[in-house]
Amino acid sequence: MLLKTPLNAVHKQLNARMVDFGGWEMPVVYTNQIEEHNAVRNAAGLFDVSHMGEFLITGKDSFALIQELCTKSIEGMEDGKVHLTVFCDENGGIIDDLTIYKHNAEQYMLVVNAGTMPDDFEWCKKHAEKYREVKLENVSDKITKLDLQGPKAQEILQKISDTDLSLINRYWFKVIKIDGVEMVVSRSGYTGEDGFELYLRTEYSEQIWNKIMEVGKPLGLLPCGLGSRDTLRTECGMMLYGHDIDRQHTPLEAVYSWVVSFEKDFVGKPALQKQQEEGLKRKLVGFEMVDRGIARNPYPIYFNGEEVGVVTSGTPSPTTGKNIGMGYVRYDLRKPDTMIDIKIRDNFVKAKVVKLPFYKK
């Protein structure tokens, strides 16, 4: 049985094409994936991403637990701030990438991926045991998560909020009312555009979805599925768990070195230190196709006839008009302009390593 978000019936009413995504029945496209993609780049798009998981960590020992679990230090993190971070296992392999919301020194929210959520929670629970004053709560099924993304996002949301949204800066959040409903609203997202992530109680799902659609429609807002979410995030070089990152890869090999704080202790630190001392053997890079073809996960990557890596994400990029991708290559091949070959079925198709992201606002 597939899991359903509280907005499942709304998606079906909108004639969305539903797919199984990590055990969840999710909308992949409503009308046209490229139109949805362009709506986010040019106006706005609304995504139901309620399949994602939310954990609350409260109590005096919250800080110590989070420092132990996450690679990025939260020392000096301000109340109301959002951090991107990673859980590593003892080998430095990525258990998940997630965001941390800090309400105050004794209250945090962790937002994790859908497919990894059950394992993530067990992992947190196991590490929380030795702390006396910490409470860990899985509130994933009590929270609806909506992402409103695009240059018109603020204008749309402002129509139904009395809070001046321009006061919420990028990677900050506030607890405010939207259409009279209290919720966590952060200025952040997974599309490379301006926009907000909204966390509300499930009982208000339809009210808020419908209200945002109603006030947003005249401004070009479209409901957007996971298909456009994927092309948008790929253009921005953002990692997708299970594709670009997993337990077989470390944050140093991916593009997450910047969320690793070696100045503090965390699970996986000795392994990552060892990897750094010995030198990386592979690195995740972006590439664009030079010859005709679309790279896909998990096509092999070649250099001078030798297999040197694997594609982790690949797609036509509606915004740049190029066929783009990401993948791991031998470390010495990571430099931009390095020519590589992607093996697409029986053909070797030329591609070129380029700097990430492919698209920047």
Add this chain to the structure above:
Amino acid sequence: MSEHKFQEGLYYTKSHEWVKIEGDTATVGISDTAQDLLTDVVFVELPKVGKVVKQLDTACVVESVKSVSDVFAPVGGTISEVNTALEKAPETVNQDAFGAGWIFKMTGVNAAETANLLDVNAYKEFVATEAH
């Protein structure tokens, strides 16, 4: 799902290819239903002229933003011509699946192989059942 078009006089596979038989030659494409299921076709990897395929062998590949789908040869034969216009304009497959969106032609076709295929009415019925 939008209303699909069907064309008389063609034979269809359960994997949604169509074939038009003229003597011992054949023209092959994917159906309007197939292009709708695929959504935006962004790439067509055409077969090589001269390639010999048996009935229901993979002949070539069409790709949408999210997916890669094999195109199976509805009948056996030798690839004699490919629609190179699709290299520049793959979206033609979406716009005119039964016309300008044809993918390849074959020679040396044995028309008797159409016995294993669906005619337009059987295909319509198949699409209707599959949708449920």
